[in-house]
Amino acid sequence: xxxxxxxxxxxxxxxxxxxxxxxxxxxxxxxxxxxxxxxxxxxxxxxxxxxxxxxxxxxxxxxxxxxxxxxxxxxxxxxxxxxxxxxxxxxxxxxxxxxxxxxxxxxxxxxxxxxxxxxxxxxxxxxxxxxxxxxxxxxxxxxxxxxxxxxxxxxxxxxxxxxxxxxxxxxxxxxxxxxxxxxxxxxxxxxxxxxxxxxxxxxxxxxxxxxxxxxxxxxxxxxxxxxxxxxxxxxxxxxxxxxxxxxxxxxxxxxxxxxxxxxxxxxxxxxxxxxxxxxxxxxxxxxxxxxxxxxxxxxxxxxxxxxxxxxxxxxxxxxxxxxxxxxxxxxxxxxxxxxxxxxxxxxxxxxxxxxxxxxxxxxxxxxxxxxxxxxxxxxxxxxxxxxxxxxxxxxxxxxxxxx
Ligand SMILES: [Fe+2]
Ligand SMILES: [Fe+2]
Numbered sequence: 001x002x003x004x005x006x007x008x009x010x011x012x013x014x015x016x017x018x019x020x021x022x023x024x025x026x027x028x029x030x031x032x033x034x035x036x037x038x039x040x041x042x043x044x045x046x047x048x049x050x051x052x053x054x055x056x057x058x059x060x061x062x063x064x065x066x067x068x069x070x071x072x073x074x075x076x077x078x079x080x081x082x083x084x085x086x087x088x089x090x091x092x093x094x095x096x097x098x099x100x101x102x103x104x105x106x107x108x109x110x111x112x113x114x115x116x117x118x119x120x121x122x123x124x125x126x127x128x129x130x131x132x133x134x135x136x137x138x139x140x141x142x143x144x145x146x147x148x149x150x151x152x153x154x155x156x157x158x159x160x161x162x163x164x165x166x167x168x169x170x171x172x173x174x175x176x177x178x179x180x181x182x183x184x185x186x187x188x189x190x191x192x193x194x195x196x197x198x199x200x201x202x203x204x205x206x207x208x209x210x211x212x213x214x215x216x217x218x219x220x221x222x223x224x225x226x227x228x229x230x231x232x233x234x235x236x237x238x239x240x241x242x243x244x245x246x247x248x249x250x251x252x253x254x255x256x257x258x259x260x261x262x263x264x265x266x267x268x269x270x271x272x273x274x275x276x277x278x279x280x281x282x283x284x285x286x287x288x289x290x291x292x293x294x295x296x297x298x299x300x301x302x303x304x305x306x307x308x309x310x311x312x313x314x315x316x317x318x319x320x321x322x323x324x325x326x327x328x329x330x331x332x333x334x335x336x337x338x339x340x341x342x343x344x345x346x347x348x349x350x351x352x353x354x355x356x357x358x359x360x361x362x363x364x365x366x367x368x369x370x371x372x373x374x375x376x377x378x379x380x381x382x383x384x385x386x387x388x389x390x391x392x393x394x395x396x397x398x399x400x401x402x403x
Pocket of ligand 1: 269310333354
């Protein structure tokens with residue numbers, strides 16, 4: 001039985017929640033409190049599986065409470081109840097919530113959200129993955145510069161100047177961002193030389209995702225594997241991130257999902273770096289198996305090491321507290337059926353983007369590749385969107401041909 005703590009300062013809202021959730025009382029153990037202070041007192045006595053917090057509360061706001069819970073009770077799944085149209089407030093709370101629950105509260109949506117959150121954690125808690133991760137000496141950490149950016153973006157008025165100042169602390173990062181924006185990838189006609197202009201052209205959220213990904217990749221820069229190239233993986237991430245973002249835009253998804261699709265695409269194969277760095281010989285064996293038997297990379301990894309790069313990547317990003325939508329997209333990008341079907345998600349975008357791209361690469365490498373899981377797309381009600389997404393793929397592929 002899962003235990004859920006609901007926090008809302010308004011009595012009528014709490015009573016309404018209690019009434020709506022009454023039919024679930026046999027399945028979930030629920031408790032209701034009216035403030036952040038009460039919630040923290042309750043959590044100190046009892047370990048809840050999930051905490052659902054209202055965005056707008058006096059004294060301690062929803063995001064403030066979630067940030068505190070993130071530090072004190074990292075195991076609890078953190079959900080923020082917010083009005084979808086209140087984008088700016090919601091975006092400020094990025095990083096403290098695992099998922100958003102749009103208001104007004106709907107039981108069906110809440111049920112699927114709980115199932116999705118619990119399924120994700122169960123899938124990532126399997127023994128062979130745990131064993132594999134426990135045997136890894138050096139897991140990359142969440143970059144400090146990213147934390148600083150996140151804090152700035154959560155402030156009431158994040159500015160391009162302040163973001164640029166933070167990024168400028170790392171001159172290598174500034175050079176990388178300028179190189180990237182001046183590559184044909186972004187299709188600019190006039191070269192950009194000022195970091196502030198680059199930040200403004202990319203947009204704050206895309207900069208945040210790029211900084212995260214660049215700094216994660218930088219942690220592997222000393223490393224060499226005979227068959228894995230850091231540069232190729234970085235470009236592959238950039239392509240999948242851009243493509244997944246374009247799909248999310250095509251679907252007119254809310255901005256937070258568009259941003260999550262980009263971040264997840266950039267980092268979807270980070271597990272390859274972790275595995276190839278730490279378990280170099282086993283990884284070479286997996287690559288040999290992939291070519292000899294023409295299976296996919298992730299199937300070969302599972303057979304050789306007991307878990308795949310997708311599992312390891314998802315697990316890692318989960319420990320950093322990134323949103324469930326990102327963790328899920330990374331963990332299940334090869335086999336989305338392991339997740340719960342849902343309307344458009346970054347997972348669907350990253351899965352399709354990667355499958356199309358992998359098919360092209362597999363032809364060159366003589367390996368197996370992940371097929372688009374059309375049953376999954378159909379279960380999500382997205383079956384009829386594939387051809388539009390393929391068109392988006394052609395457009396992105398065209399713009400990167402000169403990269
Ligand atoms: Fe992958
Ligand atoms: Fe990939």
